[in-house]
Amino acid sequence: MTGFLLHLAAPLQSWGEHSAFTHRDTAAHPTRSGLIGLLASALGIPRAEAVADGANGEALFARLTRVRFTVRVDRPGTVMGDFHTVGGGYPQHLTVPTAKGARRGADAATIVSTRHYLSDAAFTVAADFTDGDLAQRCADAVAAPRWPLHLGRRSCPPGGLLLLRAGLDDPAAELSRVPLARRPPYTTPPSGTVDIRFTSDQPFPDVEADTAAAAGPVHLGGSSAPVTVTTLNDEPVRLTARDRVHRARLAHSTTRPLPVDLCKGYGTAYLDAIADYLHPQGATP
Numbered sequence: 001m002t003g004f005l006l007h008l009a010a011p012l013q014s015w016g017e018h019s020a021f022t023h024r025d026t027a028a029h030p031t032r033s034g035l036i037g038l039l040a041s042a043l044g045i046p047r048a049e050a051v052a053d054g055a056n057g058e059a060l061f062a063r064l065t066r067v068r069f070t071v072r073v074d075r076p077g078t079v080m081g082d083f084h085t086v087g088g089g090y091p092q093h094l095t096v097p098t099a100k101g102a103r104r105g106a107d108a109a110t111i112v113s114t115r116h117y118l119s120d121a122a123f124t125v126a127a128d129f130t131d132g133d134l135a136q137r138c139a140d141a142v143a144a145p146r147w148p149l150h151l152g153r154r155s156c157p158p159g160g161l162l163l164l165r166a167g168l169d170d171p172a173a174e175l176s177r178v179p180l181a182r183r184p185p186y187t188t189p190p191s192g193t194v195d196i197r198f199t200s201d202q203p204f205p206d207v208e209a210d211t212a213a214a215a216g217p218v219h220l221g222g223s224s225a226p227v228t229v230t231t232l233n234d235e236p237v238r239l240t241a242r243d244r245v246h247r248a249r250l251a252h253s254t255t256r257p258l259p260v261d262l263c264k265g266y267g268t269a270y271l272d273a274i275a276d277y278l279h280p281q282g283a284t285p
Helices: 032-043 060-064 132-143 267-278
Strands: 002-009 068-075 078-086 111-119 122-129 163-168 193-200 227-240 243-259
Touching: 002 132, 032 060, 032 122, 032 132, 032 227, 060 132, 122 132, 132 163
Parallel strands: none
Antiparallel strands: 002 122, 002 163, 068 122, 068 193, 078 111, 193 243, 227 243
16 A cells, blocks of 8 residues: 545535535545545546546546545534525526526525535545555645645635645554644643544454455554444545436444644644654654
């Protein structure tokens, strides 16, 4: 395996998993569809080519669906809802189109929807590739994206620190060493460990053998902890403009203890800690 780390933090994120019509949800962590879409946007893959099934097995988008993600929840954030309207106040020839191709009448022009977001959340994501050339190509694209990137919705641009570290032999293992974007527990002085949530599209080492994926386990280190296996409908099959199709996949979640001194806080304190992590004192430049 080879790959890189992403840091996903912004005032708002939204990772819809079963959104439909006027109710738009958010998952508690980045979805596979959202992360693959972020890489596809960075690479400049058009919607018409965002197809993973059929005869497109070696197309660039299909190759992205083989990437494995492990998400560390630095800060879970707070779920907030937004009262959202579309289409109101326009003349009828500019109102929202109907399914039959006509336009909504003035009395039904405004569509009201509820959209949910994660406020002040932060995630560190390990992207594991079996193809080293594709890993480097994606890392370069994230650093200099072809199209604007967003964290689930276009209204949610990422923070300035997105590509955290590239060229890693085992990105998932690095999640136990990279600083956490959260405050330490209120103890004086902070000591011991802090329980951190992880989720992965691969089994963790302590998952029962009958749920093990062919790609193998994710090694995070630390003691064994209960693992929750759920089903999410976020594996992209097609993300074309008018024909978005996903299939279900297993999501593995667990908690691991990490050293409390990895908690480096917010803002400049966290950026300073990342700088020290990337360029430790005494290291050869």
